[in-house]
Amino acid sequence: MRYLSTRGEAAQLGFDDVLLAGLATDGGLYTPLAYPRLAPSEIAALAGRSYAEATAKVIAPYLSETFSREILRAQTESAYSGFRHRAIAPLTQIADNLFVLELFHGPTLAFKDLAMQLLGRMMNHVLEERNLRATIVGATSGDTGAAAIEAFKGLDRVDVFILFPHGRVSDVQRKQMTTVDDDNVHTIALQGSFDDAQAILKRLFRAADFRSRVGLAGVNSINWARVVAQTVYYFTSAVALGAPHRHISFAVPTGNFGDVLAGYVAKRMGLPIERLVVATNANDILARALASGRYEPRGVTPTQSPSMDIQVSSNFERLLFDATGRDPAAIRAAFASLDQSGAFDIPPAALAAIRAEFDAESVGEAETTDEIRRTWRETGYVLDPHTATGVTAARARLVKDPATPVIALSTAHPAKFPDAIERAIGLRPQPPENIAARLDAPERFTILENDGARVAEFISSHARAAKS
Numbered sequence: 001m002r003y004l005s006t007r008g009e010a011a012q013l014g015f016d017d018v019l020l021a022g023l024a025t026d027g028g029l030y031t032p033l034a035y036p037r038l039a040p041s042e043i044a045a046l047a048g049r050s051y052a053e054a055t056a057k058v059i060a061p062y063l064s065e066t067f068s069r070e071i072l073r074a075q076t077e078s079a080y081s082g083f084r085h086r087a088i089a090p091l092t093q094i095a096d097n098l099f100v101l102e103l104f105h106g107p108t109l110a111f112k113d114l115a116m117q118l119l120g121r122m123m124n125h126v127l128e129e130r131n132l133r134a135t136i137v138g139a140t141s142g143d144t145g146a147a148a149i150e151a152f153k154g155l156d157r158v159d160v161f162i163l164f165p166h167g168r169v170s171d172v173q174r175k176q177m178t179t180v181d182d183d184n185v186h187t188i189a190l191q192g193s194f195d196d197a198q199a200i201l202k203r204l205f206r207a208a209d210f211r212s213r214v215g216l217a218g219v220n221s222i223n224w225a226r227v228v229a230q231t232v233y234y235f236t237s238a239v240a241l242g243a244p245h246r247h248i249s250f251a252v253p254t255g256n257f258g259d260v261l262a263g264y265v266a267k268r269m270g271l272p273i274e275r276l277v278v279a280t281n282a283n284d285i286l287a288r289a290l291a292s293g294r295y296e297p298r299g300v301t302p303t304q305s306p307s308m309d310i311q312v313s314s315n316f317e318r319l320l321f322d323a324t325g326r327d328p329a330a331i332r333a334a335f336a337s338l339d340q341s342g343a344f345d346i347p348p349a350a351l352a353a354i355r356a357e358f359d360a361e362s363v364g365e366a367e368t369t370d371e372i373r374r375t376w377r378e379t380g381y382v383l384d385p386h387t388a389t390g391v392t393a394a395r396a397r398l399v400k401d402p403a404t405p406v407i408a409l410s411t412a413h414p415a416k417f418p419d420a421i422e423r424a425i426g427l428r429p430q431p432p433e434n435i436a437a438r439l440d441a442p443e444r445f446t447i448l449e450n451d452g453a454r455v456a457e458f459i460s461s462h463a464r465a466a467k468s
């Protein structure tokens with residue numbers, strides 16, 4: 001499989017290079033030249049397979065020969081061996097035709113682990129093959145950072161630098177990042193928002209000198225491997241409910257648009273998805289964009305679902321690329337307008353194409369709390385606040401179409417956000433014991449002002465790849 005940049009001015013690459021490249025040199029995102037299709041019989045045959053087997057089957061067409069059948073199988077087995085639930089991503093029914101897909105059974109209690117555990121193994125394999133070192137820089141609104149640290153800590157070939165918005169992640173999220181004491185892990189509390197952190201990250205990728213000096217690599221969902229690994233649970237959960245013989249809708253708590261984009265990719269690959277419902281919190285740029293056709297970030301509002309406190313959703317660019325008929329000039333124009341005037345208008349045909357597949361619901365703070373309380377009272381099931389936005393959006397979908405089952409993605413364990421849960425139902429959920437114990441370790445992080453040059457300097461002075 002070859003990959004092209006959404007902005008059309010970077011070299012086409014194979015999978016291994018895309019894995020290490022992160023952002024394309026023209027600022028675009030790598031996307032496959034074509035989406036491989038799975039026949040209905042191949043989708044049906046995923047039933048009864050282990051999650052690791054299903055992963056190997058679904059992602060194989062995207063990979064290079066570096067990942068032979070045997071290597072891929074070994075890596076998927078090992079990636080999911082530490083999960084706390086045998087099914088890895090089990091489904092729970094909470095109402096008629098309404099299901100919750102639990103994606104929080106990995107080591108850091110969020111959906112990021114499903115892709116990151118595999119990505120860590122794949123990246124390390126390619127670095128070993130090429131005898132290279134890499135400097136991973138990641139921006140996080142709370143969960144990607146911990147998952148990346150867990151996947152890459154202690155690895156000799158990699159240094160990890162995670163930028164998180166100072167004071168804007170939950171205590172559990174922060175401690176999951178800052179209590180890890182491996183020498184190759186560096187956590188930076190940026191005095192800004194997630195959007196600021198991601199903007200710095202993208203500028204670092206565009207600084208050619210810095211990029212090559214430190215061997216810059218990215219593990220945010222700008223990295224295609226993250227997206228493709230996230231397609232797998234759309235397949236396994238839909239198949240569990242009767243796909244490909246039946247259509248299923250998904251409601252997805254959304255911030256950087258990586259998770260819901262994975263659903264869209266699964267659909268392109270042949271999975272019969274009826275609707276993809278984008279659930280946002282008060283940071284509702286995507287709901288506004290779908291309603292009005294204007295993509296216009298506003299300042300980030302802190303909410304009880306902090307991981308979704310995002311206004312500039314990176315992966316929307318990949319969707320827009322497809323929706324414009326894969327027109328890189330249209331993408332360059334849109335993002336130039338975003339840089340210069342703070343907004344762009346989605347071309348009408350592209351907007352119609354997006355609306356044909358996506359709904360969007362913006363879910364406010366009170367509604368989120370009400371949903372946690374309602375689900376708890378009706379079923380005894382505790383939703384985390386991010387998942388609650390998805391469940392609210394799923395219920396709205398069921399009002400429009402009661403006959404099609406909706407799967408709401410449960411993106412985090414409620415114990416990551418005990419204050420929000422306590423406010424809603426008066427109970428404080430606890431993390432699994434082995435995780436709780438680790439959170440008492442001393443914290444280690446560096447506070448930096450919201451200044452790209454300062455961040456670059458910090459990374460250059462700590463990255464081993466820059467010194468070798």
Ligand SMILES: Cc1ncc(COP(=O)(O)O)c(C=O)c1O
Pocket residue numbers: 110111141142143144221253254255256257258259260307308386387411412
């Ligand atoms: C718990 C949780 N839910 C939802 C999201 C939003 O996912 P995405 O950024 O892929 O849209 C995130 C962050 O990515 C998250 O950590």
Ligand SMILES: N[C@@H](CCOP(=O)(O)O)C(=O)O
Pocket residue numbers: 139140141142143144145219220221222255256258259307308314
């Ligand atoms: N919500 C995310 C934000 C980054 O998303 P990513 O999927 O692009 O890594 C987080 O928790 O960090």
